[in-house]
Amino acid sequence: MxxxxxxxxxxxxxxxxxxxxxxxxxxxxxxxxxxxxxxxxxxxxxxxxxxxxxxxxxxxxxxxxxxxxxxxGFIDTHIHLPQTGMIGAYGEQLLDWLNTYTFPCERQFENKAHADDVAARFLAELLRNGTTTALVFGSVHPQSVDALFEAAQRLDLRLIAGKVMMDRNAPGYLTDTAESSYAQSKALIERWHGKGRLHYAVTPRFAPTSTPEQLAMAGRLLAEHDGLYLQTHLSENAKEIEWVKALFPERQGYLDVYDHYHLLGERSVFAHGVHLCEEECARLADTGSAIAFCPTSNLFLGSGLFNLPMAERHKVKVGLGTDVGGGTSFSILQTLNEAYKVMQLQGARLNPFKSLYLATLGGARALSLDRQIGSxxxxxxxxxxxxxxxxxxxxxxxxxxxxxxxxxxxxxxxxxxxxxxxxxxxxxxxxxxx
CATH class of the missing domain: 2.30.40.10 (Urease, subunit C, domain 1)
Structure with a gap:
């Protein structure tokens, strides 16, 4: 040719x-x-x-x-496909917001035709806003990931996604089991991981919605397949952190739950990290794990202010996440607008060239893709x-x-x-x- x-x-x-x-x-x-x-x-x-x-x-x-x-192209290191239809939902903090809006919206993805429709809309919004690579949560349904990867493959996009693993503390219509989540994720990995520019991310929603058995299965998947990603949530909301302490009293803290199940590593991306301590930042850096900084969502849900200077001191990899639908815009430019304000509220500055870095090369480094994209x-x-x-x-x-x-x-x-x-x-x- x-x-x-x-x-x-x-x-x-x-x-x-x-x-x-x-x-x-x-x-x-x-x-x-x-x-x-x-x-x-x-x-x-x-x-x-x-x-x-x-x-x-x-x-x-x-x-x-x-x-x-x-x-x-811009790189979004944390976003939810199934929440496209509920972006801008009113008036709740994280845990109530999940139950009131998120879970009912995600239920619709049991229908593959619905998943196909939303996947097409989702990718169109990403591209309209200049996002060429994203790390994406599906729903608990494998067909949500199939729909997204099928649409992304047609456009030859570099995309990472995974089926949510969630076997407790959620409505029965959205839960799987430790065994079924392992089997469904493994089938998706074999079908999609490394196909063209597509990658698979093992995706326990967050520690409170996974049993110890399911978190162990997530670690098993990572050990069994080369080059997989891990995506989940970490220290987003004060009530969430207290919930994790109650569910895992034997662990030293929220990050230690994931660490115990071997979920930290070079391709592990933890969304939010709003309430991390110095020791947790040091551990993230030691393992090469990354944080997705989601300022729009953190402000909208009243979660708090991410301490970027602390992450920088420890040399933690940081990318930028819109976190749609907790975030209120697919636009990385608008997300950087909010990131600047988050820094201002902490008496810090966000230089425009640091913003450019977070949106492009920094995101690529957070995803261990800086040899392929980001500049x-x-x-x-x-x-x-x-x-x-x-x-x-x-x-x-x-x-x-x-x-x-x-x-x-x-x-x-x-x-x-x-x-x-x-x-x-x-x-x-x-x-x-x-």
Missing amino acids: KPTRKAYRASLLHSLGDPTEVGIEASYEYISDGLLLIEDGKIAAQGEAAALLPTLPEGTPVEHFERGLITP LEVGKEADFLVLDLAATPLLDYRLQQCKDIAETLFVLMTLGDDRVVRHTFAMGQKVHSR
Whole structure:
């Protein structure tokens, strides 16, 4: 087959490292008039347009985006497929919210046609908001994961998902057993894990809804299969933490429950971590585990403020999560808007280049995928966005006042939403256009 080749001209911006570790100036690359060359789904070259244009093979098509900014695709490290239909549900904190809204909504996924419909809507929303990779909770029903992976495979998306394991403290219509959750998860792993750009995540909902036997089965799955992910919730809400203490009095704390069942590791992602202590952060770092920072959800459900500076001190991997439907937007830009406020309330700052890192390369590192995605480095998979700097009249006017790319980036993250995303590309193919 002849190679597919196309070039895109616009400003280019991507992370090179964590600003907390390498410093602001060394953490990013910005090219005001850049060129991105894509060949066979990979980034073949990138740099100054003036230098690269004369080197392009004859006949290479070049698409030029005036007032455009090319960035890597956004990475969402925590989101729930079955909660798409209940986003923005009113007036509860975590545990009541689960019983009032979440569980009845998830029940509908026993119907495969419903799961197919929501999976298509879910992926369309992700792509419309510029998210090209996500770590996704299904429901307890295996068909929820089948529906999502089938839809993602058609678009050649890099996606990670898993069937929820939940054998107690939930309605009977949503519970499985330790044995059935193991068997169903194993079948899904064999069907989907490593197929194309898809990966499987072992998914106990959270410690209170799994018996010790089921958590042991989750650990068994991780031991039996290479490259699996583990996703669950951790220290989101004060009442939840007290509940965990009552259910597992023999353990030293919430994280120790998961640690005891061998669920920590390089591909383990724990959502929230709002109320962690120093020792728990140190243990997460020692095991290479990651936290999904979900500011929109934490504010909406009144859960608390994630201590990002403490996680940074311990060098814990941190990605960003929208946590739809506890979170109220699929937009990573809007999620960064809320993350900035969470830091402000703690007397800390969130530099725009740290925000860019969390949304892209930091998320890729949290998922152990930074060799494949997360930046515009040559050789990486061509998951990227074209952002429109004139997307709305106010944004257009405000950005014209900006002095540098740092200010431009911050304004995009405070005023921007899905309207800013002009095009979304996955493996070099356009999968969304505004």
